[in-house]
Amino acid sequence: MSADSPSRVRAILDELEIRPEKRLGQNFLCDGNWIRKAVESLPSELPVVEVGPGIGALTEATLDRGHEVWAVEVDARLCRYLSEKFSDRPFHLLEADAVSQPLGDFPETNSSFALLSNLPFAITSPWLDSLLKPERSLPDFVALILQKEGMDRTMARPGEKTYGPTAIRMTLAYEFQTSFNVPRSAFHPQPTIESRFGTWVRQECPRLLSGAAVTLLRQFFGQRRKMIRQGMKQWLEAEEAERWTEALTQNNLAPTARAEEIPPKLWWKLLEG
């Protein structure tokens, strides 16, 4: 049975004796139109990594469209169900926490792939943190359903309240394509917060900050309302502070600027030289 209507999703969960767990962000898609819309955004033929396949609503539509799917799911009960359901399909499943294994066991030597997820809210930032690392293969294309707050944090621009390390790192690596609101009625159980669906394409030369640079960026945003010259005094050697001042001046900014005013490309220049 396909998980593409509220009654079918409820029937599958009842049969499995599963009550959706809030802690795991288990708001399953149950609207065939939204499932199709998400899956049809994927570039055809690329293998797809899916984070949190749940009861396989997106997975089934992705397989039906001819993609090979590599999934990572933390809930053992769902893993048993999925392994059986898709046993004769090109489906590879890893039972694991996607924060520590953001691409499951997808063979990262493969050059091109897409990423699809109706991502549990609690892991949005840690999962992106784990993905956007210089040592990782990056998906060519990313399609995510996120709670509105997670989407805002991922797409925010300089000066906006939610602008910070997540938006900066995502913008340095990906070009945002499009986004739509997904109604609460498209999920079972219905979440209390609105969701959005968005797609991103990898930049031709994605810029990925090193671990040390991410730590420093977080320190600056930890005091986002202060002028960055205070952090520069605290955390930078004199020579480095001078280089930052020059780079800021070249971009019509001064060390009196605040972290939230500095655009992603300039952060890259400051942090990675």
Ligand SMILES: C[S@@+](CC[C@H](N)C(=O)[O-])C[C@H]1O[C@@H](n2cnc3c(N)ncnc32)[C@H](O)[C@@H]1O
């Ligand atoms: C919002 S549901 C999406 C389910 C399905 N893809 C759909 O759209 O109906 C999130 C899924 O992620 C799984 N999940 C939660 N935390 C996870 C983690 N840390 N690693 C892997 N999967 C996780 C949940 O068990 C659940 O199946």
